[in-house]
Amino acid sequence: MIRHALAPVLPAAADALRIPRTLAGASGVALTFDDGPHPEGTPAVLELLARAGARATFFVIGEQVARRPALVAEIVAQGHAIGLHGHRHRLQLRVGAHAIKDDLQRGRAAIEDATGSQPHWHRPPYGVYSAAGLRAATDAGLRPLLWSRWGKDWRKHTTPERIAARATAEIAAGDVILLHDADFYSSAGSYRRTIEALPLVIAELKRRVISTVLPV
16 A cells, blocks of 8 residues: 555656556657646646647546536647546545545546547546555556656745746656646645746757657
């Protein structure tokens, strides 16, 4: 159980559990956004991505998808991918196996209702799998994906510059960047700093001649 909790921050733990943190063989990096869709944060992120000609993967929460299905459909219409982050944003270590399975089913159903298709990727809340949660995701045909770079943009006292610097530190092809387009489960207004940081992140990727890629 401890290894599952450490997987987001310790590569060895993720490797032992065979939970990918990077995209093997990718020529660029993957931009990923968790916790949406958000009525303000998600449209702003979509606009910035469109200006940059970049694609991303949005790991959405089912209960937020049910509130804003048209926004999720717009994410797909603009060429981005949808991943499942759960129906509710709950730590799997505190949830039983049956409840986790039900959560996955409800989250997938919400995405399918909004987009007409099912997600292929899965990332648990907080990036933490329980043994039952990892088994339930793979049994459902979902592909787990954590991250190798993160901006820690949920923090209350961070800045856009710090977010961008953390997200791109020692960045390399195949890395997966974690950011958030919503503040439902983090400090209030945190998505605003992410919006300010995103152009800095994209500019740094372009400076290093690293393209963004869409995991499919």
